[in-house]
Amino acid sequence: MLCQFAVCLYLVQVWPARVAFQWLLQASAVLSIVHLELHRYLAQNHAPASNDLFSSLGVANNITMARGWGVSCIAGFAFLPDATIRGGTEWMSYVPGLLYLVIGCTDLVDGLWARYAGTESVLGRRLDLEMDALGVLAASTLAVWMKRLPLFYLMVGASYYLFRFCIWYRGLRGRIVLPLNDRPMARVMAGLNMGFIGVALLPIFAARVLTWAAVFFSVPLLLGFLWDWLVVSGRMTTGCVDxxxxxxxxxxxxxxxxxxxxxxxxxxxxxxxxxxxxxxxxxxxxxxxxxxxxxxxxxxxxxxxxxxxxxxxxxxxxxxxxxxxxxxxxxxxxxxxxxxxxxxxxxxxxxxxxxxxxxxx
Structure with a gap:
């Protein structure tokens, strides 16, 4: 939170104070969600094959939390006047895209560190998934707000949370919820969309070209969620899947x-x-x-x-x-x-x- 105040103090010098304060409020709200997710899963800070809790979060989980802080900063840019993001200093318009690309790269680092140090945990897996989903939601919302990506791309940002809601509602009604098997393409498409959103946030390519590319990246990911829903709801048998x-x-x-x-x-x-x-x-x-x-x-x-x-x-x-x-x-x-x-x-x-x-x- 102190880091966000420091960023806000700088933004006051290049933006109107009202806009800088709006950035701080939005970023702080999303950072609160990040910490709520941490406390929600903190009791799972143990190895997958053991129930013994680790004595600390560890380096890998702290890297994941740093990613969450970066996501909150990106969320702060959403709904700001577009001219404000581009104004102030010439490089400011590059900040959201570069920051999200860095977040995407560090997505590889936390898992590698956990495996190398032998500190893989259930908490780490949950946090990694939640930070990825929150980041895609925040960054895609910003890209649509800045008219870099089309409105339909918001479905990519909302798809994970819609998937979770449907599973929760199905369980609430007493319906069966089957486990998902490993599907490598799910992670591949998530990573490709993260990279695409980061590039789309950079003021490099024309919006009409990005709109064209958005179709190619969004459709496979959304179809993947539909596939997963058919599996967890029992509508596709193992033989059908094969x-x-x-x-x-x-x-x-x-x-x-x-x-x-x-x-x-x-x-x-x-x-x-x-x-x-x-x-x-x-x-x-x-x-x-x-x-x-x-x-x-x-x-x-x-x-x-x-x-x-x-x-x-x-x-x-x-x-x-x-x-x-x-x-x-x-x-x-x-x-x-x-x-x-x-x-x-x-x-x-x-x-x-x-x-x-x-x-x-």
Whole structure:
């Protein structure tokens, strides 16, 4: 709380006092929620296989709480006049996006530290999940308020809490609530959306391009919550889940192959139309990324780099449609991977190892 007062004292110097005070009130309210979540699960500060409480929160949980403090600061920017966020100092408009990207990176650190130090706890898992959900809600609300993302993207921020409410209401009515199995794609899509929101908050890409990209990131995540609801409510049997997962795996592999072909075609079109006007370095980088994608050599990483360049190019008001088509293909490859017949895709294994579970709240 003292840190927020210190931030507010600085904001008073660059913003009107009323706006700075509004930031402080909102940030303090969300920080109170963070501490309430801590006290709610504090009795679970023990290892998953033991009931013996740890003597302290530990470094990992303190990192998670620091993430919660960062989320509260982001929430403070919501509902402020948009001109105020961009005003004051030139770099102020970059603060929410950069802060959320840092929060996303530290999401990896707390879990790694807990495993390295042997201090994994039920509390840590619960706090990690709650801070992720609160962060997505706060950051997506801010992005929509700043007109960086479309209104429908609020569904991404609210989806976890709607999921929890539906489970609570189902239990209240005495209906069965089944446990969820590990679903690696749930964590992958959550991480991708966190990264996307952070980038969307930066004043770099045009809002119309971000709106287009928001469809690709939001739909799989929302469908994932629908899938989980069908599982916990018993509407999908284990056999049905297995058959659907097999069908999805085959379909996504074919789609990924098709997207690699689309990238190749779009690259040829762009080269034919714009090659003489592009700097030599951009041509070299573009060709390299395209080759990596088509061959499936670090394809997801290459698709990420290509999507950033394409989003910047598509942000121009006179950008040809081929840039949006190519951007769509690279976004699909970021989500699905490059599929079969890929030379080397270590990212897939890393994402699978890092993928967590969405516990039934």
């Amino acid at each position: 058959r659907l997962e097999s069908l999805i795996a085959k379909t996504t592999g074919a789609v990924a192959m098709l997207m690699r072909i689309v990238v190749l075609g779009c690259g040829a079109v762009v080269a034919g139309a714009h090659l003489p006007t592009l700097p030599a370095l951009e041509v070299l980088v573009g060709v390299s990324l395209s080759v990596m994608i088509v061959l499936g050599w670090l394809g997801r990483c290459a698709a990420l780099g290509a999507s950033c360049w394409l989003a910047q190019a598509a942000s121009s008001s006179d950008a040809p449609p081929v840039f949006l088509v190519a951007l769509s293909a690279t976004l699909m490859l970021i989500i699905l991977g490059t599929g079969p017949w890929s030379l080397w895709k270590p990212e897939d294994g890393y994402l699978s190892r890092r993928a967590g579970t969405r516990s039934t709240p």
